[in-house]
Amino acid sequence: MDCLLKEAVLDRMEDFTVTERKAAHALLSNYPILGLGTVAQFADAAGVSSPTILRFVARLGFPGFSDFQTRLRQELETQLRSPLDRSSHLPNQTAGDPLVERIVENVRETFAGLPKGELDSLVRLLADERRVIHLIGGRFTDALARYMAAHLRIVRPNVNHVAGQEGNWLDQLIGMGSKDVVIIFDIRRYQSELIEFARSAAAQGATIVLVTDTWMSPIVKVADHVLPARIAVPSPWDSATALLALSEVLIAGVTQHNPDRSHARMKALEGLRNDRDPISKSRRGTPDI
Amino acid sequence: MDCLLKEAVLDRMEDFTVTERKAAHALLSNYPILGLGTVAQFADAAGVSSPTILRFVARLGFPGFSDFQTRLRQELETQLRSPLDRSSHLPNQTAGDPLVERIVENVRETFAGLPKGELDSLVRLLADERRVIHLIGGRFTDALARYMAAHLRIVRPNVNHVAGQEGNWLDQLIGMGSKDVVIIFDIRRYQSELIEFARSAAAQGATIVLVTDTWMSPIVKVADHVLPARIAVPSPWDSATALLALSEVLIAGVTQHNPDRSHARMKALEGLRNDRDPISKSRRGTPDI
DNA sequence: GCAAGTCTGTACTTTTTATTACAGAATTGC
DNA sequence: GCAATTCTGTAATAAAAAGTACAGACTTGC
Known part of the structure; x- marks a missing residue:
């Protein structure tokens, strides 16, 4: 796990279709919990249909939704295990801009x-x-x-x-x-x-x-x-x-x-x-x- | 959510059977991620069978495994949402208004x-x-x-x-x-x-x-x-x-x-x-x- | 303005997963 | 040490969720 999935999503935002982008934003706004439920829940929260969610994770490079979930759980695990350097990963991407x-x-x-x-x-x-x-x-x-x-x-x-x-x-x-x-x-x-x-x-x-x-x-x-x-x-x-x-x-x-x-x-x-x-x-x- | 599920598990450790206790310890050692996968994964990690996991969560008072998972996700969500009061043990200042x-x-x-x-x-x-x-x-x-x-x-x-x-x-x-x-x-x-x-x-x-x-x-x-x-x-x-x-x-x-x-x-x-x-x-x- | 192509949701199929029934194993009490 | 009871896993079932095919809607390019 070189980098957070979150960042991959942000980077590739361009590549997504309109509804996929909805899915992406929904996920980011409740990361990573939204990805840990069922496809239907995810779809519902994002206001799109289930297949769109599946296409979304497929475009991220996962063979199936379960693989996507596994990845999220892994990330979460490593983050929770090291509560100290979590600060460097999670909340402070903002650290960049002193104005913000x-x-x-x-x-x-x-x-x-x-x-x-x-x-x-x-x-x-x-x-x-x-x-x-x-x-x-x-x-x-x-x-x-x-x-x-x-x-x-x-x-x-x-x-x-x-x-x-x-x-x-x-x-x-x-x-x-x-x-x-x-x-x-x-x-x-x-x-x-x-x-x-x-x-x-x-x-x-x-x-x-x-x-x-x-x-x-x-x-x-x-x-x-x-x-x-x-x-x-x-x-x-x-x-x-x-x-x-x-x-x-x-x-x-x-x-x-x-x-x-x-x-x-x-x-x-x-x-x-x-x-x-x-x-x-x-x-x-x-x-x- | 009055208190963390984690604590409920610790409290009720006495009530569990031998294999259920295995499940409990497995969960606590990888909390809460282990509970977010499938029953089979959980069972495997704990070294017990699936039904034991089901009985474990049933004893915790959940009607089904999904309810248990939902609860875990909710906990996780509230924890991740407020990265501030995670350090709630430190002197907390602004804690006043949730709106703010x-x-x-x-x-x-x-x-x-x-x-x-x-x-x-x-x-x-x-x-x-x-x-x-x-x-x-x-x-x-x-x-x-x-x-x-x-x-x-x-x-x-x-x-x-x-x-x-x-x-x-x-x-x-x-x-x-x-x-x-x-x-x-x-x-x-x-x-x-x-x-x-x-x-x-x-x-x-x-x-x-x-x-x-x-x-x-x-x-x-x-x-x-x-x-x-x-x-x-x-x-x-x-x-x-x-x-x-x-x-x-x-x-x-x-x-x-x-x-x-x-x-x-x-x-x-x-x-x-x-x-x-x-x-x-x-x-x-x-x-x- | 029209046709080709892309995107998106509905409805369906397949697979996985939770759940249950039950029988064997272990434990406990006497 | 034996019987009653409790516990635990196997295997079958029911429920659900994932995944897919397809047709309609919408874009895009000419």
């Missing part, structure tokens, strides 16, 4: 560095549907605000993405009060207009939630909740991945804070929209402005 | 599961400024397209975010040809309009880059490059974090593929825009449509 390593580390550390209970209290705040939630971001981070708004809007009412020209923002400020929550994504280089917006909203009594980097946007001064995330990576750019992860945890939290309401709304919207999963007709939801 | 753990793991595995060289060749493709790059995404993933476009636009010319109403998309399709690259973000539930868009673009000769989940959008059929990412998390929603990480790696790659050009453009744009770092006057860049 750093992104992963950033996400982990972001959550590790979060004040305890901060997430919980925020979820409670955002799950309160009497509140009106406004989301806004900077040049790059506005995409995050948009992403979060798209989800929150589904599980609860009164979600507003503050978008468009700077001038329009002012309109949104009118009538803001203590019932309003403003979620601001702002990482360096902090934009003065965002600061202005935050100040004005705070002045009118709105609750300010700031998602920022560890250097902290000046908005902290007027913020009620602050989530600092790691953004530094070995690249000319900053990484927003940890910010997105934070958003997703919040979204999941709000969704499950009131599962019934969320589910009901999701169902209702699914009815309105004729989305399709694999097949059917549909119309795209209006992109939010 | 999974997100982190997804990012790592996404890169581990990428065909070798795929990222490199993609970076080369995207760094070619004679190409025109179009980005588009689905209901949630459009935010990612937007994020990536915002960055790419800075380091190279000819970047276009396909946004707005579905009808407008058609306009963008006009005149697309072999010089065009279309980056599509599409995770389940795949949207039929995106598929249409991809098909049309491909039909006109455009190069299709698909960023999707491991189940693979139907767009793979017309795609020239496919980046599958892990999106499954213990939440009603899917996680786009790994997709964002992919985007950031691509962005960084393109930026550094031609550092001089990138730097020059960044400087030039900084001149045009009066952004401020901590202090100065500014005007917000026009949000892209």
